[in-house]
Amino acid sequence: MxxxxxxxxxxxxxxxxxxxxxxxxxxxxxxxxxxxxxxxxxxxxxxxxxxxxxxxxxxxxxxxxxxxxxxxxxxxxxxxxxxxxxxxxxxxxxxxxxxxxxxxxxxxxxxxxxxxxxxxxxxxxxxxxxxxxxxxxxxxxxxxxxxxxxxxxxxxxxxxxxxxxxxxxxxxxxxxxxxxxxxxxxxxxxxxxxxxxxxxxxxxxxxxxxxxxxxxxxxxxxxxxxxxxxxxxxxxxxxxxxxxxxxxxxxxxxxxTTKEIAKNPFFWDATTMIQFLERVFNDIKSASKDSGFGKILEDNWSKYHKQGFTKEIREAFNYNTKHNSKSCSPHKLCNFLRILRNIRQHYQEIVARSSKEPICKALSDCLGQGGDEDFSRYFLEKVAGALPVVYLSFIKHPRIDSYHSYYSLEDLNSEVSEERFKYQWTTLDKVLLRQDNDGGQVQRRSRTPSGQGSSESSNGQERSQTPNANGKGRSRTPSESRHGK
CATH class of the missing domain: 1.10.510.10 (Transferase(Phosphotransferase) domain 1)
Incomplete structure (x- = not known):
C-alpha cells in the first residue's frame, strides 16, 4: 500500500x-x-x-x-x-x-x-x-x-x-x-x-x-x-x-482516443449540430452528382425512417409546402435538411407574418425565439436519426478532409476507423430499429458500401439473438471470436 x-x-x-x-x-x-x-x-x-x-x-x-x-x-x-x-x-x-x-x-x-x-x-x-x-x-x-x-x-x-x-x-x-x-x-x-x-x-x-x-x-x-x-x-x-x-x-x-471522443457528436452543442447539418447540405448540393454521395445518404436514411418525417415536423413541412414551389418528398433526408436550412434562414420573416398566416403562427409557436436550442429540440430531437445518419454517412463524402472541427481526420481512412464506424452503424440498427430488444444486445451486421446492414455475420453464419436463461449471453460465431463483438 x-x-x-x-x-x-x-x-x-x-x-x-x-x-x-x-x-x-x-x-x-x-x-x-x-x-x-x-x-x-x-x-x-x-x-x-x-x-x-x-x-x-x-x-x-x-x-x-x-x-x-x-x-x-x-x-x-x-x-x-x-x-x-x-x-x-x-x-x-x-x-x-x-x-x-x-x-x-x-x-x-x-x-x-x-x-x-x-x-x-x-x-x-x-x-x-x-x-x-x-x-x-x-x-x-x-x-x-x-x-x-x-x-x-x-x-x-x-x-x-x-x-x-x-x-x-x-x-x-x-x-x-x-x-x-x-x-x-x-x-x-x-x-x-x-x-x-x-x-x-x-x-x-x-x-x-x-x-x-x-x-x-x-x-x-x-x-x-x-x-x-x-x-x-x-x-x-x-x-x-x-x-x-x-x-x-x-x-x-x-x-x-480522448481527442477523438471530444469531437464526437454526443459532446456537440445545439449550434454545432445545426451548423454541421447546414454545411453538409450545402456541400451535397454543390458536389458533383457523379460522387454518388447523395444516393449513399438516402439509402442509409430510408432504412431508419421509412414513414417519412411529416408527422414529426408537421408545422415545418406544411410551411415548406405552401412557400416552396418545388415538391418535397417527406421520405428524403436531403429534403429534411433543406427545410431546416430554409426555415432557419427566413425565421424572422416567419415570425413577422405569424399574426396574419396561421401556418407561420403554428411554426413560430413550435420554434419559440428561434435559437439553435429551439431548432435542435424541434428538428433533431423529433427526428432523432437525422444527425447520426448524416454523421456516419458523410465519411464517404469527397470533401470530408475539410471537416476537421467535426471529425478526427488523422486516422479517418484507416482500417481501425472503418471498423469503428461499422460498430456505430450496428448500434444505430439496435437503437433505432429496436433489434434484439430482449437481451439488450445487438447483432453484428456487415455493411455494404452504402452503409446498409446484413443480418448475417461476416462469414455468413447466422447467430442466436436470445440470451440464456441465466442472462449470460448468446452463442458466438467464429467470426465474432476473431474480430470482437
Missing amino acids: AVQQVNETRLLRKFNHPNVVRYYLADSDLDFVYIALELCEGCLVDYIEKTPVGEKFLKLHSDSGKHFKKVILNDVLSGLNYLHDLDIIHGDIKPQNILLRKVKQRVNLVKDLYFEGVLSDFGLSLEIDEGRRSKTAHDNLIGSDGWRAKEVLTMLEKASDKSIKKKSKKKVKGTKAVDIFSFGCVMQYVMTEKSKQYYMHPFGDINHRNYNIRAEERRSYLSSLPKYKSWKPNLNDVLADMLIEICVLGNPELRP
Whole structure:
C-alpha cells in the first residue's frame, strides 16, 4: 500500500489541471503515507444515486439538470485527456473516483451550474516510459472489479492460473485504452436513472459483469431502456449509445482516443449540430452528382425512417409546402435538411407574418425565439436519426478532409476507423430499429458500401439473438471470436 501511495504522491505533484484533484502536501511515518488533497462536495455516486449529499446537487440544478450529466462527462474527458497527454494511465476510472467540486459559476457553459467533475485516486496509475505504448501494472493489479477492460481481465486470469508456469506468466499491461473502456462504462452509469439499476452498466448487473465483459456481450443500451410509455428514440441517448459502444469494444486497438471522443457528436452543442447539418447540405448540393454521395445518404436514411418525417415536423413541412414551389418528398433526408436550412434562414420573416398566416403562427409557436436550442429540440430531437445518419454517412463524402472541427481526420481512412464506424452503424440498427430488444444486445451486421446492414455475420453464419436463461449471453460465431463483438 505504501508503494502505491508514494507513486500517487509523485504523480499528484506533477498535475495542474482544473479537472484533476488538487494536491497540497504529503507526510509519512513508519506505517503510513498521509496525502492532503482538496475537499470536494461528493462524488458521482452521490449525484446519480441521490444520496443525502446528492440532494444538494439536485436542488441547485433544478433548471440546468438536463445539462449537468453531459457537462460533468466532458469534465472527466478533459481531465483524462490531460493525463494521457502526459503519458499517464489513470487505471481506476469509476464513479467513486470522480469527485464534484463546488465552484461559484461555470464560465461559458451552462447557467447556474455550480459543480465540476474532478479525477481523483491515482494509487493505481501508471506512467508510460517514453517511446512505449504500455506499462506493467503494480503487483498485477489495475482498475476495480466491474470497471476493468477485457484485456486486463484476461491478463489477470492468466496471471492467477496456477497451471501456467511462473516464468511463462505475463504481467498485466496497462494502456491508455483501459481508461477509455472505463470511461464508456461511466458514461452509461451517468446517463441512466437510478431506478434502472440493471442498465446502469453496459455489461449488466454486478454478478455477471466480468463474464459479459470477457464475452464482449453488451447487455443494455440507453435508447432501449423501458422508460418510455410510448417509445420514441431520444437523440441524446442515441448519440451516447454510439459513443459508449466504441469505447467498450473488446479490442483495445479499436477504442477511440480522448481527442477523438471530444469531437464526437454526443459532446456537440445545439449550434454545432445545426451548423454541421447546414454545411453538409450545402456541400451535397454543390458536389458533383457523379460522387454518388447523395444516393449513399438516402439509402442509409430510408432504412431508419421509412414513414417519412411529416408527422414529426408537421408545422415545418406544411410551411415548406405552401412557400416552396418545388415538391418535397417527406421520405428524403436531403429534403429534411433543406427545410431546416430554409426555415432557419427566413425565421424572422416567419415570425413577422405569424399574426396574419396561421401556418407561420403554428411554426413560430413550435420554434419559440428561434435559437439553435429551439431548432435542435424541434428538428433533431423529433427526428432523432437525422444527425447520426448524416454523421456516419458523410465519411464517404469527397470533401470530408475539410471537416476537421467535426471529425478526427488523422486516422479517418484507416482500417481501425472503418471498423469503428461499422460498430456505430450496428448500434444505430439496435437503437433505432429496436433489434434484439430482449437481451439488450445487438447483432453484428456487415455493411455494404452504402452503409446498409446484413443480418448475417461476416462469414455468413447466422447467430442466436436470445440470451440464456441465466442472462449470460448468446452463442458466438467464429467470426465474432476473431474480430470482437
